[in-house]
Amino acid sequence: MTFDILDYGFIRRALVGCFALSLSAPPLGVFLMLRRMSLAGDALSHGLLPGVAVAFALCGLYVPALALGGLLAGLVVALGAGALARGTGGREDSTLAALYLTALAAGVVIISWRGSAVELTQLLFGSVLGVDDWALVLMAGAASLTLLFLALAWRPMVLECFDPAFARAVGLRGSLWHLGFLALVVVNLVAGLQAVGSLMAVGLMMLPAIAARHWARGIGGVVAVSVGLAMLASVTGLAVSAVMDVPSGPAIVLAAAALWLLSALLGPVDGVVARLRPRRHLSG
Structure with missing residues (x-):
């Protein structure tokens, strides 16, 4: 059944868009986690809503206007x-x-005043039907911009996360990188608006990142695993959304949450099973 739904064009568009987001959002989630700013992503995803609501009141469900407002x-x-x-x-x-x-x-007040319950649900929780060509361009653009930023800022951002005192000593402009990083978090949350909704967008960013720490120790490994987990959650969530006729955002986030629970239980790095396993002691 999962492969049959790929015959539908709107599912393929949503899947391509979610794959693009999976390349960019989870790495940002990893850095949010390292900076102990995990809840900041959630706050920013909620902060998009007034701009989205005003754009919706003026232009309806027109993706460029919603993206600009958000x-x-x-x-x-x-x-x-x-x-x-x-x-x-x-x-x-x-x-x-x-x-x-x-x-x-x-x-929420603005959207409720202007739109119907169906439109409110779509904006808050996403819809695979809303992933049109404009949404795909936005997702691909956000992914490209994020990957370019990470390629340029990888070393200073890692240094600031693990040794901020040394970063300041060598003249690293941490505030500029920080502002650029936060701006990209917002861009990725906006890009995920159509597929997963304004309230659920942070789930695809944070849950794979949190789960990935149970499968790798180095930051590069954590980022790579987080991308893979996000793609798997996207496939599973979109399949569930199409088959069971539920909003795509919660379906994808629940799939990512299931992967996190499995990782926390079975992951080799600080997983429950790994911590319960007797450790070998050095013998002389």
């Missing part, structure tokens, strides 16, 4: 949190939480 709103939340934290002396995470809660409530 991008602007996400950047305002991401950059505004840092600016408010510096201006008030507060913590960036608390400011981000306040902004995203406000943004989420405002976005």
Whole structure:
């Protein structure tokens, strides 16, 4: 049954788009995890909603308008949190939480006022039917931009994650890389809007990244495994979505969650089974 659904063009488009996102979003999730910013991705995904809602109220389900609105709103939340934290002396995470809660409530109100329940569900949780040519171009563009950034910024970002003091000592402009990194997180969340929805987009970014740490120790290995797990979750989730007629976003995220649970249980690196297995001691 899984292979029969590939006869449908909208499934193939959604699958290609999710594969593109799987190449770029999980590596960003790995760096969010290393920076102890895992929940920041969730906050940013909620922060997209007001911009998406305003674009929807003005233009309907027109992908370029939705993408532009979501991008602007996400950047305002991401950059505004840092600016408010510096201006008030507060913590960036608390400011981000306040902004995203406000943004989420405002976005849901606007969409509910303008659209139907079906359209609200599609924007929040995604739909394979919504992955058209514009959405594919957006996903491919986000993946290409992210991979180019990671190719240029890999070493400084890894250095800042593991030894920020040395990075500052050698004159590494960590704030610039950080802002570029957050901007790409927003871009990838916007790109995943059509396939997985604004509330579920962060799931494809974070769950494979969290699961991958149970299969590899080096950062390169974790990134590679996270991409593979995201692709597997995309295939499984889209198949379930098409066969059972459920929103594609939750189906993909649940598939990624199942892979995370299996990884946490059976993974060789800090998995439950591996930790219960007796360790060999050195004998003299």
